[in-house]
Amino acid sequence: MYSYAERLKAMRDTKIRHTLEKRKQNGYTDLDDFGTVPISEGYCVTPWYNSTNGSFYGYDGMCENFCRVIDAHEPYIDPNEMLCGRWRDMLVNYRGDLHYMPDWLKNNLKNLEFIKNGATNQWSKRWDEQRFPYDHLKPLQAKYNITTGIDGDAHFACDYRIGFELGFGGFLEKIEKYRAINPDKQAFYDAEERCVKAIIAFIQRHIDRLSVMIEEESDELVKDNLITMKRTCENVRLNPPATFREACQWTAFFNCASRIYTRDGAGFQLDGLLYPYYIKDVADGILDDETAKFLIANLLLIDPHYYQISGVNENDEDMTNPLSWLILEAADSINIACNLTVRVHENCDRQFQKKAVYYLLKNKNGWPRFANDKALAEGYMRNGIDKKTARERIAVGCNWMCVPGREYPMNDLVKVNVAKVLEEALKDLRTEMDAGSACSTERLFELYEKHLKCAVAVTAEGINLHLDHAWEVTPELIMNLMMKNTLERGEDITQCAELYTVGIDGAGLAVVADSFGALEARVEQEKLLTWEEMFAALDNDFADERTRLMMNIAPRYCQGGTVSDAWAKRMTDSWVKIVKSQPMPKGRQLIPGWFSWSRTIEYGSRVGATPNGRRAGEPISHGANPNPHFRADGAPTAQANGIASVQCGYGNTAPLQLEFDPKLAADEKGAEIVLNLIESHFKQGGTLININVLDGEKLLAANENPDLYPDLVVRVTGFTAYFASLSPKFRQLVVDRFLQGI
């Protein structure tokens, strides 16, 4: 027996086994699963360091170490699958940061010898500070708890059409062609060429392994499958993909390489780019729908890249096609952590969108999520971008969008912790109070804006430093292959992107809005507390529980029409104004959004007690979401209203992250209600919706004993993760968020 259903089940079981093995090898990880497989016996890489600080940088450093890591990757072939290739390990692991290093590598004494003397904090050696120091920015970056984006990588999107047109052999030819035109860029072309050749060799190793497996296989059906796999690999080793299967296999190989390099996870419009292959192969009689579904499921299993489906084109015409439906069905059949985004537009086939919601309710695995085509495109156009380009900007990351091949947005890499900004404003206000001035929320907001401007300015300096020198530190040698201008000019994408619309997110919106709201309500209006008493309460971390509760249950953001709702809107206006007015050189511009990524615990640990009754060190609020217990009924409509009102409006997101109890059945009524919620939020201007439909009992049981539930997937923020892989602290955060209905 070798049916598709049985093979998918076996593939899913293998995935579950891998999740548990990886937990043992890597320890907990509060990250996306990324589709890695466990480290194999005897796997070892000896990195090459070209910097005296114990790290490697630049074309030669990145290229040499990419080749070493991909060369060490053994082929991955599962006879149940139709596609092959997986990745295990990435370059960043070898940059000498003990904190970031997975357990299996830390336990390898040989590697530890290399780096133990230089072990420092997380990420510290990703940027070459010896050559490009930014000590002058650090005090303010620390003051406002800024995630700088300096050293960030991979947060942009390839144009897969380029790869589908050229293939790996075509990349080599293109490199040769432009090498001749740009003789002064030999180092760039050398590095690109070596990287492509290393990928081709990686594919060749799969072909060689397949040859052996074919020889040894006695089952005729399995053997036939291996033969087809081998032929597919042979075809895509140098040639551009010619069939649906080859396009999937080509993507799988490219994605493995790109992940190994900088963990890139940006996919593409899956039902758009693969559709011509699907149509042709079906017409040629070499592909049926069941096989197409299996191939898509296989691709989704290989790597949870962010793929987008449906939506409208530049003429507002529905792009939903038969393949879009098959993709949903394929994702359902494998039902793992999928980062599949459904683009929603009023012109799209509503039945398709309802089907997408149905799968969300049925599988309770956090997929798909939903992006608002209209608000995102119109918002992006406000940056002076044409409609066609804006429509091409697709959801390819946790909370973010990018124009494939043309944009370098650094999206989701840059955050300002506005709770920390508030803390600084409070310090100033107290100084003024001690000097005899009267306190008010108005004055506090002026001070908050003053610090926010300062925070944005120093963030911009960091961004510009990154953009000016990233090519010398971490050039994007793999993703460059499918970007415009790169090979043509001999430049890294950080130097030659058509669009530098750089994302900058604020984190901690609800903490700050509720703090202003609590101060206005309790101190100014009701006079239950004086400013002096309030400052004393912050100093002693709310030693008096009654005071804490008084501030904590003051009217909140997302309750609807409250003082804190008004503050959240005012904060958003102010954030947008300050970010958009920040001068940037060389045609670069900043785009504001609200998003904390999954750093709510880390950001919270840097902030003292806040006037909303939050104790020092407690997590900050999540993304644009309200604080926990924002309403007794936890009404998602209330949350959706609130979040719609804080959209920044320039094409980046303030996502609505909902946690649903699965009381809503996966039926017509349930799907209609959730789709209505999605459509209504989008009509209000919402941008992105991530929904967890979780079985509360299962979640609580899994928190007690995660290993019994290795298949439980939760949508952490924009990404999905295996619950069993998350650290206990992070698991608790997910559980709390669910219990609190947000």
Add this chain to the structure above:
Amino acid sequence: MINGIVADIQRASVHDGPGIRTTVFLKGCPLHCAWCHNPECIDFRPQVMYYPEKCIGCGLCDKGCFSGARVICGKEMSVQDVLKEVLLDRDYYGTEGGITISGGEPLAQRQFVNALIDACKKENIRCAMETSLIFYDEETFKKLDLVMADLKIWDNELHKKYTGVENVKIKEHFRRLNGLGIPIIARTPVISEIDQQIAQISKFLSELENVKKYELLPYHPLGESKREALGMTAENFTIPSAEYMKELEKYVFVR
């Protein structure tokens, strides 16, 4: 304009009628059902609910409780106050959702309810009501898009014993309401300990053509903690077994 005494307003309700709804719970009910899951809505006056486990012992109860230990249930609100809250979710009501006026017994605050329905209708918001049908108010019913009503026990004496009122009027009101042509969803809370004669109830309702759906709602003990918080004695009903509910399944209908 007359004010209402509102126990609670629950947004994004998906179990009190079709679509996404805002449910307004009004205080006060002439029935005293022993199993009532909203016991705080029986008394017409605002009441203090006390949850000792939440008390932080600050000793400042008279200056306001912020811990949730002392909660006042029941707030006098104007139609405009309620409408303002209802309008917050208007974007989410779609073609099916809207407001559900519940309780308590909404028609016990007839004038307020009428004014609220009028105000909602003016805003094109669909209106549904959950009622015991102890009262019959044709003028109000005619304005509604849906009525959800209970027939709890078939036998009159037993009905009186467990709810405090006879059911003769309720049955008559069902018949009269049926004549108005408004869709009705009829329901019976299932209490294992009582011989409710659900077969009889179902037969009676099936003869009323505007009863579009008959539902059985298994008793749940969610009202018990509220009962304790109100200083009332807890009732000891059991949750109906899955087998019992399965047995009764033949009596429900949708048309």
